[in-house]
Amino acid sequence: MSREGYVNAALVAALIGVPLWAHLAGEPFTITLATRAVIFALAAVGLNLALGLGGMVSFGHAVFFGLGGYAMGILAHHAQNFLPLYDGLFLIEGTKSMPVIWLVAITVSALAALLIGLLSLRTSGVYFIMITLAFGQMFYYFTISWSAYGGEDGLSIWVRNGFPGLNTLDPIQFYALCFTLLCAALWLTHRIARSPFGLMLNATRQVPHRVETVGLDGQRAKLVVFVISGAITGLAGALFADLNRFVSPTMFSWHMSGEIMIFVILGGVARLFGPVAGAVLFVAMEHVLGDLSDYWHIYLGALLLGIVLFARGGVVGLLAGRAKSHD
Amino acid sequence: MSAILIVEQVLNGLQFGVMLFLMAAGLTLIFGVMGLINLAHGSLYMVGAFVAATVAGLTGSFLLALIAAMAAAAMAGAVIEMSVIRRLYHTDHLDQVLATFALILIFSEGTRAIFGSFPLYLDTPALLSGPVTLPLGIEYPRYRLALIAAGLAVALGLWLLIAKTRIGIQIRAGENDREMIAALGVDIRTLYTFVFALGAALAGLAGALVGAIQSVQVGMGEPVLILAFVVIVIGGIGSIKGAFVGALIVGLTDTLGGIFLPELFKLFMEPASATQIGASLSSMAIYLLMAAVLIWRPTGLYGVRA
Numbered sequence: 033m034s035r036e037g038y039v040n041a042a043l044v045a046a047l048i049g050v051p052l053w054a055h056l057a058g059e060p061f062t063i064t065l066a067t068r069a070v071i072f073a074l075a076a077v078g079l080n081l082a083l084g085l086g087g088m089v090s091f092g093h094a095v096f097f098g099l100g101g102y103a104m105g106i107l108a109h110h111a112q113n114f115l116p117l118y119d120g121l122f123l124i125e126g127t128k129s130m131p132v133i134w135l136v137a138i139t140v141s142a143l144a145a146l147l148i149g150l151l152s153l154r155t156s157g158v159y160f161i162m163i164t165l166a167f168g169q170m171f172y173y174f175t176i177s178w179s180a181y182g183g184e185d186g187l188s189i190w191v192r193n194g195f196p197g198l199n200t201l202d203p204i205q206f207y208a209l210c211f212t213l214l215c216a217a218l219w220l221t222h223r224i225a226r227s228p229f230g231l232m233l234n235a236t237r238q239v240p241h242r243v244e245t246v247g248l249d250g251q252r253a254k255l256v257v258f259v260i261s262g263a264i265t266g267l268a269g270a271l272f273a274d275l276n277r278f279v280s281p282t283m284f285s286w287h288m289s290g291e292i293m294i295f296v297i298l299g300g301v302a303r304l305f306g307p308v309a310g311a312v313l314f315v316a317m318e319h320v321l322g323d324l325s326d327y328w329h330i331y332l333g334a335l336l337l338g339i340v341l342f343a344r345g346g347v348v349g350l351l352a353g354r355a356k357s358h359d
Numbered sequence: 360m361s362a363i364l365i366v367e368q369v370l371n372g373l374q375f376g377v378m379l380f381l382m383a384a385g386l387t388l389i390f391g392v393m394g395l396i397n398l399a400h401g402s403l404y405m406v407g408a409f410v411a412a413t414v415a416g417l418t419g420s421f422l423l424a425l426i427a428a429m430a431a432a433a434m435a436g437a438v439i440e441m442s443v444i445r446r447l448y449h450t451d452h453l454d455q456v457l458a459t460f461a462l463i464l465i466f467s468e469g470t471r472a473i474f475g476s477f478p479l480y481l482d483t484p485a486l487l488s489g490p491v492t493l494p495l496g497i498e499y500p501r502y503r504l505a506l507i508a509a510g511l512a513v514a515l516g517l518w519l520l521i522a523k524t525r526i527g528i529q530i531r532a533g534e535n536d537r538e539m540i541a542a543l544g545v546d547i548r549t550l551y552t553f554v555f556a557l558g559a560a561l562a563g564l565a566g567a568l569v570g571a572i573q574s575v576q577v578g579m580g581e582p583v584l585i586l587a588f589v590v591i592v593i594g595g596i597g598s599i600k601g602a603f604v605g606a607l608i609v610g611l612t613d614t615l616g617g618i619f620l621p622e623l624f625k626l627f628m629e630p631a632s633a634t635q636i637g638a639s640l641s642s643m644a645i646y647l648l649m650a651a652v653l654i655w656r657p658t659g660l661y662g663v664r665a
Contacts, residue, residue, distance in 0.1 A: 089453050151650060155657040158396055158452055162592045163653050169585060170646040177639035286585065290460050297457050327472045333464030340458040341446055 036352035040305040043312070047211060055204040063203040064275070069315040070210045071271045076295035076307030077217045078264030083293070084302030085225060086257045087237030092148065092164030093292050095171050096262040098284035099144055100137035100269025102175065105187040105279035107133050112190055130195040130209075133270055141266025142259050149258040153251060165286060172284040186280025193274055200274075210271050214308070217264050222304055224257070233257055265292070298339060300346030309347045363497050368618050369611070374503045376610025377510025381565035382587035383594070383602040384517055385558025391597030392533045392554050393448055398459035399439065400562055400587065401580025402466035407432040407563025408570035408579060409470060412479040421484035425567050432563020433556040440555040445548070463581075471577045478574035481567070506568055513561065514603055521599060530554060534597060586613070589649045595662025604660060609645050616641035 047070065054062035075097055082088045110117050110126025118124040127133060152163045176184050192200050200206045224230045236243045236250030243250040273279045282288065291314070299310025317335070321328035343350050386400050407428040415424035439462060447455050482488075483502040490498040521527040529550055532540040541547045566580070573579065590609050594601025621637030628636070652659065 083453070089456065091456065151654055155653050158390070158596055159592060159653060159657060159659075161396070161452060161456065162588055163650060165585070166589060166592075166646040166649045170643045170650075173642035173646075174639050177635070177642055179635065286581075293457065294460070297453070301453070327468040329464040329468040330472070333461040333468070336461035336464070337443060337458055340450075340454050340461065341443070344454075 034352070036303070036305075036348065039309075039348055039351045043305055043308055047308075047312070051204060051207050051211075060203045063207050065315055065319055067203070067207045067210055067275055068272075069312045070207065070214050071268050071275060072292075072295055072311035072315060073308040074210070074214045074217055074271065075265045075268035075292050076299070076311050077214065077221055078261045078266075078268060079292050080261075080296050080302065080307045081221060081224065081264065082258050082261035083296055084306070085221075085230060085233050085237070086254050086261070088153075088254060088258060089161050090164045090258075090261075091161045091286070091289050091293070092166075092168035093262070093265050094168050094284050094286065094288035095144060095148065095164075096141040096265040097269035097272065097288060097292065098171060098175070098279075098281075099141045100266035100271075101273035101279040101283045102181070102187075102269075103137040103140050103266070104133045104193065104270040104273040105189065106181060107136060108189045108193055109181065109187050128191075128193045130193045130200070130274070133193060133274075134267055137266045137270035138263045141269070142263040144266075145259045145262025146255070148262075149255045153255055153258070165289070168284060168286055168289050172281055172286070175281040175284055182280070184281060186278060186282075189273075189277040192277055206275070210275075213267065213271070217267075218304060218308070220260075220264075224260070225304070229253060229256075294336060298336070298346055300348035303346070303348045303352075306346055306348045313347060363495070364618075366493075366495070366497055367499060368615055370499055370503065370507070372611035372614035373607065374506050374510075374610070375614055376607040377507055377514070378565050378569055379583070379586055379590050379610055380510060380514060380603055380606035381561045381568075382583055383590040383606050384514070384599060385561045386587050387591040387594070387597055387599060387602045388530070388554055389558045390591070392530055393444075393551055395444065395447060396452055396455045396459065397444070397558075398456060398584065399462035399466065400558070401584030402463055403432045403436055403559040403562040403580070404566035404583055405466065405470060405577065405580040406435050407566030408481070408575040409474060409479065409566075410563070411567030411570055412481040412575045415481055416479075421482075421571075424481070425564065428563045428567035429560045432566070433560035436559025436562075437552055437556040440552050444555060445551070448551075467577050474577075476577065478576035481570040481575055483571045502571065506572075509568065513564070517561075517599065526550075526553070586645070589645055592659055593649055593652050595659030598659070598661040601659055601661035608648070612645050612648055613641075616644040620644070 047066065051063045051066045054060070054066070075093070078096070079090065079093045082090050082093075107117070107126045108128055109115075111128045112126070116123055116125050148164065148167050152160055152167070155163055175181070181187055192206070194200055195209060198205045198209065200209065225234075232243060232248055232250065233253050236248075236253060240250050269283060272283070295310035295314055296307050297310065298313055299308065300306030303309075314332075317332060318328070321331050325331075339346060382400065382404060385403075386397060389395055389397050389400075410431040411424040411428035414427040415421055418424070443458060443462065447458055487502045487505045489501055491501040491504060493499055519527075521530060529540060529545050532545075533547070533550060533554075537547060565583075569583075586609060590605040591602050592605075593608060594603070594605030617638070620641040621634045624633035624637040624640075656662070
């Protein structure tokens with residue numbers, strides 16, 4: 033096993049071991065923290081597909097995170113108030129069932145990613161960063177003024193949604209659900225990166241004109257991976273909303289986009305487990321430094337600066353050495 | 360809807376536009392000359408506003424407050440350029456976005472630690488307070504009119520600096536070919552620090568000027584920063600002319616959209632939902648505009664074709 037393999041294995045062991053210990057020791061707050069980290073990791077795994085593999089610096093992934101959140105919020109809001117979502121030719125009702133909510137979250141954010149990707153991929157470089165940021169702001173301001181679903185105040189859900197056969201109110205069972213989804217997303221990322229499609233994306237990121245010369249459509253591949261990336265982040269948004277039983281426009285804010293990006297960079301861009309390491313570190317710091325000082329963002333800022341300036345490759349890069357790619 | 364209201368709103372839009380130009384000019388200069396995306400530009404705006412409010416509170420002089428705000432923002436700009444930004448010129452945009460995002464965190468929390476979470480207030484100077492009567496009997500705040508004049512004066516000064524002076528020639532040359540002007544013996548490091556400090560001073564000035572009509576608080580720079588980015592993206596990144604045109608377009612769209620879109624929807628909808636839809640559409644309007652411009656011209660109105 034490579035050094036990176038050991039780092040990854042240690043991470044997985046910690047993500048299984050710590051919550052299990054917390055469950056046995058009766059510390060539900062630690063499980064909640066771990067759930068938060070795992071959900072952020074899932075969002076960042078989504079972004080890492082666009083950023084690391086596709087080379088698309090999306091500053092608007094909060095759009096998908098927020099759409100996932102609002103998919104959950106709106107469906108559960110209608111279900112808990114017994115209001116039909118649509119009552120015309122046929123009847124659509126809200127739901128409190130996680131699998132249905134997830135499916136809706138994934139579909140909605142994939143569609144949004146398709147639309148945003150189609151428009152944004154006409155530009156590149158700084159313009160791509162800025163246009164994705166603009167889409168994020170559009171959704172942010174739209175939800176703020178959408179008073180039917182709470183506007184600026186957001187939506188609260190009274191009871192966490194259910195999953196067939198599980199008791200999601202039990203922290204460890206909800207954690208297990210989120211962790212399983214994270215593992216599935218990691219497996220999917222791994223498979224995509226190793227597939228001919230992934231190799232082509234890798235090549236498109238490095239030398240786009242050569243890929244074009246051999247007759248492959250690199251732009252389309254980027255669009256496809258952007259859609260998958262958005263869908264995964266959207267799923268994370270639905271879980272995050274379920275964890276807090278609350279959605280608000282801040283899920284769409286550009287700070288959220290920035291934070292998802294921080295998870296990826298902190299851990300290491302284009303590393304399979306980079307986003308996981310980054311999200312875990314972020315949540316741990318948020319908790320530890322947040323206890324020490326009200327102004328913990330200063331330390332986060334300083335650490336981030338240090339990583340950008342001196343430790344390219346993030347935490348996984350620091351621990352596992354340089355990546356074996358041909359950069 | 361009366362003509363007076365329309366004129367007032369157009370003036371408000373102009374005022375907002377020229378203030379956005381002060382922010383956008385620095386951003387676009389820094390991107391044009393150094394190729395750097397500076398998210399921390401909004402923090403320099405905030406620094407200007409806080410310093411102005413503090414100095415005005417201590418001395419009672421608005422002019423001194425403005426000078427102090429520009430000086431402090433320029434100094435803060437020079438310090439971060441020499442300590443952090445300088446290392447980012449040769450890295451990719453992702454690193455620049457993150458490093459300057461980190462600077463925002465440090466500046467915002469630092470300011471919160473020093474000044475606390477409560478907003479400060481900066482009064483408009485006595486000389487410029489009160490309304491002024493324009494032709495057609497329109498009453499308009501004197502201070503806002505002064506803001507428009509100040510913004511236009513700075514735009515003119517900036518144009519003279521870039522078009523007519525030696526340092527302006529160096530800046531334009533730096534945009535085109537940085538190796539060449541370094542080879543010709545121009546101290547490129549000092550030039551970069553100067554350009555960054557100049558952009559910072561403009562942001563500080565904007566912060567101080569706007570601080571007198573809004574509350575001065577942590578995070579005040581961020582909405583303006585995002586709008587300034589929209590401005591320079593619409594205008595074409597690196598183009599001062601683009602920044603000016605873009606700033607006026609964004610300023611007018613934002614201000615007029617908020618007033619006229621709900622009215623427009625009322626023509627064919629019931630008032631309640633018209634107000635609702637009009638309001639949400641108007642807050643999205645400038646982003647829709649930006650997306651439309653980028654789809655039509657992927658490098659902005661006056662941008663160089665990639």
